[in-house]
Structures are given as C-alpha cells and as structure tokens.
Amino acid sequence: xxxxxxxxxxxxxxxxxxxxEVTWILIAFTWCMVMFFMMPYWHVYGKQNLSTETYRTxxxxxxxxxxxxxxxxxxxxxxxxxIPVVHPPAGADVFLxxxxxxxxxxxELEVGQTYRLHLSAMDYQHxxxxxxxxxxxxxxxxxEHVVKITPNRAxxxxxxxxxxxxxxxxxxxxxxxxx
Amino acid sequence: xxxxxxxxxxxxxxxxxxxxxxxxxxxxxxxxxxxxxxGGLLALVIALTRWQxxxxxxxxxxxxxxxxxxxxxxxxxxxxxxxxxxYFCSSTLLRCRLATPRLAWVGFALMxxxxxxxxxxxxxxxxxxxxxxxxxxxGHWSFYLGLILFAVGALIGCFIFLGTLVVAxxxxxxxxxxxxxxxxxxxxxxxxxxxxASGAIILIPTFLWAAGYISHIDPLMYRTIxxxxxxxxxxxxxxxxxxxxxxxxxxVFGAKPMSEKVSRGAFLLYILFLQLASAHHLLSDPGLSVExxxxxxxxxxYLAVLASMIHGLxxxxxxxxxxxxxxxxxxxxxxxxxxxxxxPVFSGxxxxxxxxxxxxxxxGVMMGTEQLNMIIHNxxxxxxxxxxxxxxxxxxxxxxxxxFLIPTLFNREVILPGLAKWQPYVFGLGMALFCLAxxxxxxxxxxxxxxxxxxxxxxxxxEFPGAALLMIATFAVAGVIAVIGGxxxxxxxxxxxxxxxxxxxxxxxxxxxxxxMPVVSALTGHGQAAGFAAPGTFVVAMVFLTAFVLxxxxxxxxxxxxxxxx
Numbered sequence: 001x002x003x004x005x006x007x008x009x010x011x012x013x014x015x016x017x018x019x020x021e022v023t024w025i026l027i028a029f030t031w032c033m034v035m036f037f038m039m040p041y042w043h044v045y046g047k048q049n050l051s052t053e054t055y056r057t058x059x060x061x062x063x064x065x066x067x068x069x070x071x072x073x074x075x076x077x078x079x080x081x082x083i084p085v086v087h088p089p090a091g092a093d094v095f096l097x098x099x100x101x102x103x104x105x106x107x108e109l110e111v112g113q114t115y116r117l118h119l120s121a122m123d124y125q126h127x128x129x130x131x132x133x134x135x136x137x138x139x140x141x142x143x144e145h146v147v148k149i150t151p152n153r154a155x156x157x158x159x160x161x162x163x164x165x166x167x168x169x170x171x172x173x174x175x176x177x178x179x
Numbered sequence: 180x181x182x183x184x185x186x187x188x189x190x191x192x193x194x195x196x197x198x199x200x201x202x203x204x205x206x207x208x209x210x211x212x213x214x215x216x217x218g219g220l221l222a223l224v225i226a227l228t229r230w231q232x233x234x235x236x237x238x239x240x241x242x243x244x245x246x247x248x249x250x251x252x253x254x255x256x257x258x259x260x261x262x263x264x265x266y267f268c269s270s271t272l273l274r275c276r277l278a279t280p281r282l283a284w285v286g287f288a289l290m291x292x293x294x295x296x297x298x299x300x301x302x303x304x305x306x307x308x309x310x311x312x313x314x315x316x317x318g319h320w321s322f323y324l325g326l327i328l329f330a331v332g333a334l335i336g337c338f339i340f341l342g343t344l345v346v347a348x349x350x351x352x353x354x355x356x357x358x359x360x361x362x363x364x365x366x367x368x369x370x371x372x373x374x375x376a377s378g379a380i381i382l383i384p385t386f387l388w389a390a391g392y393i394s395h396i397d398p399l400m401y402r403t404i405x406x407x408x409x410x411x412x413x414x415x416x417x418x419x420x421x422x423x424x425x426x427x428x429x430x431v432f433g434a435k436p437m438s439e440k441v442s443r444g445a446f447l448l449y450i451l452f453l454q455l456a457s458a459h460h461l462l463s464d465p466g467l468s469v470e471x472x473x474x475x476x477x478x479x480x481y482l483a484v485l486a487s488m489i490h491g492l493x494x495x496x497x498x499x500x501x502x503x504x505x506x507x508x509x510x511x512x513x514x515x516x517x518x519x520x521x522x523p524v525f526s527g528x529x530x531x532x533x534x535x536x537x538x539x540x541x542x543g544v545m546m547g548t549e550q551l552n553m554i555i556h557n558x559x560x561x562x563x564x565x566x567x568x569x570x571x572x573x574x575x576x577x578x579x580x581x582x583f584l585i586p587t588l589f590n591r592e593v594i595l596p597g598l599a600k601w602q603p604y605v606f607g608l609g610m611a612l613f614c615l616a617x618x619x620x621x622x623x624x625x626x627x628x629x630x631x632x633x634x635x636x637x638x639x640x641x642e643f644p645g646a647a648l649l650m651i652a653t654f655a656v657a658g659v660i661a662v663i664g665g666x667x668x669x670x671x672x673x674x675x676x677x678x679x680x681x682x683x684x685x686x687x688x689x690x691x692x693x694x695x696m697p698v699v700s701a702l703t704g705h706g707q708a709a710g711f712a713a714p715g716t717f718v719v720a721m722v723f724l725t726a727f728v729l730x731x732x733x734x735x736x737x738x739x740x741x742x743x744x745x
Contacts, residue, residue, distance in 0.1 A: 003358060005429075010356075015438055017440070020437070020496060021493065025441070035484075046738075048553065048742075050462075079639065114743070127626070129624065135744065136554070137553070138464045143466055147745075150742055164309050166307075170629055170631040170634060173637045175639045
C-alpha cells in the first residue's frame with residue numbers, strides 16, 4: 001500500500017479518515033474561506049482597490065490628450081531635457097505617458113486630494129512603480145487605464161519602470177511631487 | 180506484441196524497466212541536467228551582475244542571459260525531467276511497455292531541436308524578450324518557432340504517458356487502481372496538455388506576427404493567454420514534484436499514503452482549479468473586471484491552496500506514521516530526529532517540502548491576493564517567490580529523485596557520497612536565503628529584471644534605501660552558494676554516469692510479472708482509523724498556519740498605509 005504501488009484495497013475510497021487529516025482539512029478550508037472573503041471585504045471597507053476603468057486608445061490619441069493637460073497646467077520644467085512639471089487642480093484628470101525610456105510629465109500633486117490618473121504606453125509594455133510607496137501597476141499600449149489616486153504623505157517620490165522594456169529600461173525613472 | 184518487448188528487473192529495487200522506456204527516461208533526464216548546468220552558469224553571472232558592487236556584465240548581455248536563464252530553467256530543465264518522470268511513473272511503476280517508443284523519440288527530438296533553436300536565437304542577441312516575451316517587444320520568429328516545436332514535443336510525451344496508462348490497463352499489468360504517484364503524474368499530464376494548448380493558441384499567432392504575417396497582437400490578450408501557458412507550466416511542476424514527494428516517502432520509508440481518498444482528492448482539486456491561478460499575473464492590469472480577478476486568482480475560493488495544504492500535511496504525515504511503526508514513537512518529533520538526514524534522497528525531499536510550503540506557498544498566496552498584488556507586482560518579490568516554488572520545490576525534489584535513479588535506472592554507484600550528502604543542504608539552504616533576501620528587496624520596492632537599481636545615467640535617478648542594496652548583496656551571495664550546490668549536483672550525477680562503479684542491471688528478457696496489490700487484512704489506512712496518527716506533523720502544520728495567518732495580515736496592514744487607490 002505504498003504510494004508507488006496500487007492501493008491495498010479495491011474500494012480504497014471507503015477507508016475511514018484519520019482525525020489528523022479531517023481536522024487539518026477543516027482548519028485549512030476555513031482559512032481558505034477567510035482569505036477569499038478578505039478580497040471582497042477590502043473592496044467595501046478598504047481604501048486600496050485598483051480601478052478597472054479602462055478605455056481602448058492609440059498612442060497618438062493618448063499623447064494628444066496628455067499634451068493638452070501638460071499645456072494647460074505646466075508650472076515649470078526640470079533638467080536639461082526640460083521635462084514639464086504639471087500641477088493640476090484637485091480632482092483633475094492627469095495623464096502619465098510611458099515610453100522608451102521616460103515618464104512624461106512630472107506630476108505635482110497635493111496631499112489628501114484625489115486625482116484621476118490616466119496611464120498608457122506609447123510603444124512596449126511598461127511598469128508603473130511608485131517608490132518608496134511601492135505601488136505597482138502594469139501599463140499597456142493601446143489601453144488607457146484610469147486610476148484614482150489619493151496621496152496621503154507629502155514628499156518627493158520616484159516613478160520607476162518595472163516591466164522590462166529594452167536596453168534603456170534602467171534609465172526609465174522619473175519624479176512625482178506631493179505637497 | 181508484448182512478448183517481443185524486453186524488460187529487466189532491477190535487483191536492488193525490484194522495479195521493472197521496459198528497455199525502450201529506460202533509454203527514453205535516461206535521454207530526457209540527461210538533457211534536463213545539461214540545461215540545468217547551462218541555466219546554473221547563467222544564474223551565476225546574473226547574480227553577480229545584480230550585485231551592484233560587482234555589476235559583472237553590461238546591460239544588453241545581462242538581459243540576454245536573463246532571458247536564456249528563464250527559458251533553460253523554467254521550461255527546458257523542468258520539462259525534460261518531467262517527461263522522464265512521466266515515463267517512469269507509467270511504464271516503470273505500472274510494469275508495462277511504453278506506448279509507441281518511436282513516436283516518443285520523435286517528441287524528444289522535437290523538444291531538443293526546439294530548445295536548441297531558442298538558445299541559439301537568444302544567444303545571437305536576436306530575442307532579448309525575457310521568458311514572458313510580452314508583445315510588442317519584438318523577438319525573432321525562430322524564438323517562437325523553437326518554443327512551439329518544444330511544446331509539440333512535450334505534448335507528444337504527454338500523450339505517450341496517457342497511451343501507456345491505456346496499455347497497462349488493457350494488458351492488465353497491475354491490479355486495482357493505479358498507484359498514487361502515477362495518479363499525481365496523471366494530474367501533471369492533464370495540466371500539461373491544457374498548458375501546451377494555451378501555449379499553442381498564443382505562440383502560433385505571435386510567431387506569425389514576428390514573421391510579418393500578422394500586423395498586431397493585442398498586449399492584454401497576449402498576457403491573458405500567455406499566462407495560461409506560462410503559469411500553468413509551473414503548475415505541472417507542482418503536481419509533478421508533489422508526486423515525487425509521495426514517491427520518495429514511499430521509497431525511503433515505505434510510507435503509505437495516510438488516505439488514498441484524501442491525497443487523490445487533493446490532486447483532483449489541482450486538476451479542477453490550479454489553472455485559474457494564471458490570473459495572478461493580471462491583477463495589476465487594466466481592463467479585467469474585479470469579479471474575474473477575485474474568482475480566478477483565488478482558484479475559485481482557494482481550493483487549490485487547500486489541496487497544497489493537504490499534501491503538505493499528508494506527505495510528512497505518512498512519513499511520521501511509517502517512522503512510528505518502526506518504533507520511533509517518543510515525543511512528538513523522534514521520528515524526525517531519527518530520519519536518514521545523511522541520505523540526499525530524503526534530505527532533499529524534506530527541504531523541498533518545507534521550502535515550498537513556508538517560502539513558496541505563503542508568498543504565492545500574498546501575490547495572488549487581488550489588492551496585495553499592487554504592492555508586490557513586478558518587484559523582486561516575484562522571482563523570490565517562484566525560486567522558492569520551482570527551485571526549492573521542483574528542482575530540489577527532482578535532484579533528490581536523481582540520487583535514487585542513478586543506481587536503479589543508470590546502474591551506477593553514486594560517486595563522491597560525502598559531496599552528495601551535503602548537496603541538498605548547500606543548494607536548498609542557499610536557495611532559501613536567496614528567496615528570503617529577494618522577497619525582502621521586493622518588499623522595499625526593488626524591481627525585477629533590472630540591470631541597475633542605482634539608475635546610473637538617468638536624468639532623475641532614485642536612491643533605494645541602503646537596506647535594499649544589502650538585501651541584493653545577500654541574495655547574490657546566497658545565489659552563489661546555491662549555484663555551488665547545483666554544481667555539486669551536476670558533478671555527482673554526471674560523474675556517477677561516467678565513473679561510478681557499474682552495478683548489476685539484471686537481465687533483459689520478455690518475462691514480465693503483474694504488479695500485485697499489497698496484501699492488507701482490513702480496510703484501514705494504517706490500522707488507526709479515528710486515531711490521531713501523526714501528532715508531530717499536525718503541530719508543524721499549525722506552526723505553518725500561524726506563520727501564514729500572521730504574515731497575511733501584516734501585508735494587509737502594510738497595504739492599508741499606502742496611498743488611496745480606487
């Protein structure tokens with residue numbers, strides 16, 4: 001009746017169970033249910049639930065919309081590359097373009113305010129990774145993902161790319177300010 | 180027909196090998212080890228490059244080697260070995276001839292051609308697209324073609340396994356039901372068929388896209404279907420290595436399953452639900468509904484996690500009962516202390532079991548929780564998790580099995596027994612530290628698949644906390660230790676085949692014997708129905724559960740402190 005031999009009985013499914021097994025199965029099953037219901041629970045009571053609001057888009061269409069917001073709310077530029085710093089009003093729609101190998105623009109947000117952040121990629125897949133907060137969202141070309149974010153601490157954050165996107169992947173890093 | 184087939188009975192184990200199957204098992208296992216060797220050398224360079232203080236190779240080389248490492252290990256090493264396991268669990272364990280050995284060689288050739296083609300393409304620098312090859316990141320068409328050929332070959336192997344079960348049944352080579360280990364292999368095979376079908380559905384159009392016949396592949400569709408292949412292929416591993424755990428418990432201790440019904444039921448839960456877990460990779464993606472994510476990521480209410488928790492109890496539980504029957508009954512843990520810790524077949528399997536459960540299992544559930552995924556997705560936590568499952572879990576289990584197979588299948592004495600004795604510890608514990616440090620770095624936000632987390636040359640660099648760099652240095656050192664452990668394995672196994680003392684193989688003949696059901700007097704598992712037969716294992720299981728629950732809620736606590744996301 002070892003595991004590499006056939007079961008010792010033809011009617012092996014009639015063998016009564018040991019209490020160790022029964023007890024463990026019941027405990028494990030209960031824990032599985034707790035873990036399962038934790039997810040819907042957090043959708044009701046938690047504050048961190050990734051939105052599913054998504055639209056199909058094209059790189060051109062998304063870049064155009066993003067540029068309009070950049071033109072409207074740019075307050076200054078940074079670095080030699082003159083990356084625009086955008087300070088939108090609370091509750092505004094803000095856009096973040098992921099492309100090889102940069103994030104545009106730099107966002108300047110306010111603590112406690114909620115923004116509708118639109119994410120899309122111009123070329124390959126990218127990974128939005130907000131540090132040191134460690135919030136990570138996949139960014140796909142052709143999809144415009146709208147995520148409502150509410151910064152809860154002031155500071156200078158970094159947005160790094162954490163989806164491999166080619167040789168310059170490690171240079172794809174930007175800033176985000178919360179005031 | 181069957182009469183012309185040649186069989187031998189191993190004088191040491193009593194296992195009966197079909198001559199054609201034996202050659203196939205050897206060939207598949209040998210090629211597997213070659214890929215393990217290549218993958219291990221790549222691992223060394225990768226670890227020494229991520230270690231920022233050494234930073235061994237340039238970015239393009241790093242990403243190229245990382246692509247090759249992923250494929251050689253996750254696809255080629257494990258699947259070649261799994262085909263060997265499938266043939267062993269059907270033909271050898273059921274004492275029957277292998278169905279259509281010639282076709283099996285065709286499958287083997289396809290797998291070999293495919294895997295070589297992928298390696299050549301990657302090392303030419305044409306397809307630095309990582310294991311996942313997410314579109315529209317462009318790979319060369321020969322990369323996808325190689326994967327397709329490999330998959331077709333593996334599919335042939337699966338159908339030969341299934342055909343062999345039919346042969347065994349038709350020629351009545353066994354009595355009663357198939358052994359539990361064969362049932363586990365059957366589970367792996369069913370999952371493999373699903374996996375390879377998913378791979379075909381996505382890789383064939385991607386191949387046509389790379390060759391210029393299709394203009395566009397939707398990236399989200401690609402991710403959804405590719406992961407039904409990419410994640411499911413790892414579920415083959417889980418089923419296969421759990422089957423190997425049961426096999427080793429039986430081989431080393433003569434352990435009986437605590438209950439055939441429970442263990443087979445748990446494998447059935449794998450067949451039904453394990454596949455849904457490919458949703459783990461899509462939790463931070465746009466465009467998929469919450470209901471879809473929650474149902475799939477939880478394997479329909481965690482029923483496959485339940486199955487793993489059951490195996491996690493019943494495998495050591497069966498060992499405990501077997502040990503107690505030998506008289507090691509003092510206290511809760513005498514059976515553990517008196518286990519053959521110097522036997523690498525056992526020690527490797529035991530480390531595999533614990534590493535898989537405590538490190539791989541718990542971390543996998545964290546990542547697979549819809550909201551928690553946001554603080555883990557694409558960080559180093561992810562490779563930390565799957566090195567615990569695929570390396571400590573699958574690879575170490577397969578290594579342990581090899582130490583058993585060398586004398587019985589290859590008829591050689593294991594050379595350097597002292598080295599073999601230490602190998603599972605060096606490899607397993609090195610990998611355990613590696614995984615822990617990787618998960619630590621991931622918790623601090625360090626991205627996976629990243630050449631330089633100091634962001635040299637970037638316009639707006641970010642500085643990770645010093646602890647992150649320390650974690651990275653730690654996993655690099657641990658990785659080097661694990662590579663040494665892997666090297667010990669390759670040295671012992673290949674060395675044994677070359678220089679090990681030849682052992683009596685038994686004589687080939689057309690005589691076969693039927694696999695008899697063991698004689699058992701009553702319909703009880705181990706004569707202790709309604710008893711509490713494995714108290715030590717139960718205590719360990721409760722420790723596991725406590726760690727699981729605490730860590731689970733620590734992660735929710737951490738999530739609750741980050742920005743509001745809605």
